[in-house]
Amino acid sequence: MTKTAGTIPKTARGKERRAKILVAAEQVIGEKGFVAASIADITRAADTAMGTFYIYFKSKDEVFRELVLDMGRKTRAQAAERIEAAQDRLEAERIGLEAYLTVIRDRPMQYSIVEEARFVDPEIYRSYYTEFAQAYAQQLDEAVEAREISAGDAEIRAWALMGVAKTLGERFVLWDDSPDIERVVTEAHRFICNGLAP
Numbered sequence: 331m332t333k334t335a336g337t338i339p340k341t342a343r344g345k346e347r348r349a350k351i352l353v354a355a356e357q358v359i360g361e362k363g364f365v366a367a368s369i370a371d372i373t374r375a376a377d378t379a380m381g382t383f384y385i386y387f388k389s390k391d392e393v394f395r396e397l398v399l400d401m402g403r404k405t406r407a408q409a410a411e412r413i414e415a416a417q418d419r420l421e422a423e424r425i426g427l428e429a430y431l432t433v434i435r436d437r438p439m440q441y442s443i444v445e446e447a448r449f450v451d452p453e454i455y456r457s458y459y460t461e462f463a464q465a466y467a468q469q470l471d472e473a474v475e476a477r478e479i480s481a482g483d484a485e486i487r488a489w490a491l492m493g494v495a496k497t498l499g500e501r502f503v504l505w506d507d508s509p510d511i512e513r514v515v516t517e518a519h520r521f522i523c524n525g526l527a528p
Contacts, residue, residue, distance in 0.1 A: 339386065348386045351376045352400055355393050360439025364394055364450045395454050398447045401440050402458045405433055406465060419473030424519040427495055431511045434499040441504060463488045494518060 339345050354376035359367045369390050373383050387393040412429045416422035434441050447455040466488035473479045498518055503509045 344386075347378065347382060351378065351383060351386060351393065352397055354378075355397050356401075356437075356439055356443065359394060359397070359446075360442055364390075364443075364446055369393075391451070394443075394447070395451055398444060398451070398454045398458055401444060402461060405430070405440075406462060408433065419470070419476075419478040420519075420523055422469070422473075423491070423522050424515060427498075427518060427522075428511060428515045430495045431499055431503050431509070431514065434503045435509055435511065438504055441499065459492065462492060466492065491522065494522070 339348055351372065355367075355372050358371045358375050361367075362371065367390070369380065369383055372390075372393065373380050376383075383393075387396065409426050409429045413422040413425045416425050444455070444458055447458065463485065467484035470479065470482075470484040470487055474481050474484070495518075498514055502514045503511070
């Protein structure tokens with residue numbers, strides 16, 4: 331598991347400042363890309379002093395790393411919160427896919443930043459998806475034990491389902507001017523539940 335980057339503040343005010351820097355980093359790096367974005371751009375967008383940035387982060391690389399980790403935590407938490415109400419695993423798949431596509435629609439820069447991590451910081455890119463997959467596989471194993479889904483290799487299934495969600499998000503949300511998330515979720519969920527067999 332990858333360690334959290336940056337200094338974690340102890341006071342509420344410090345946590346708020348650090349969070350503000352991360353929001354600004356998402357905006358600036360999302361718009362300009364990692365290479366073109368500067369710490370000055372980030373602090374300007376955060377309306378904070380350059381010295382304040384260095385209290386919490388040593389470098390642009392470190393804030394980028396923490397940004398990707400933070401995005402992963404928030405996306406997983408949002409999906410977990412939504413699927414809590416699901417009656418079974420198949421319903422959880424539908425709710426989780428809808429939650430993921432909604433995040434891509436509402437925060438497209440997040441998707442771009444995570445994809446850029448593949449080249450900027452391959453370790454953090456791999457960690458982002460590996461942590462998702464581990465939690466996902468555990469949920470699938472639990473669903474098998476509860477007899478909600480058929481038995482199978484949970485790790486392979488988790489990566490396959492993540493691949494479906496990631497690709498659908500790119501094609502039908504990011505590339506579409508008016509995403510119809512309900513249509514995509516309905517068809518994908520039918521496929522997840524029934525496969526291609528006639």
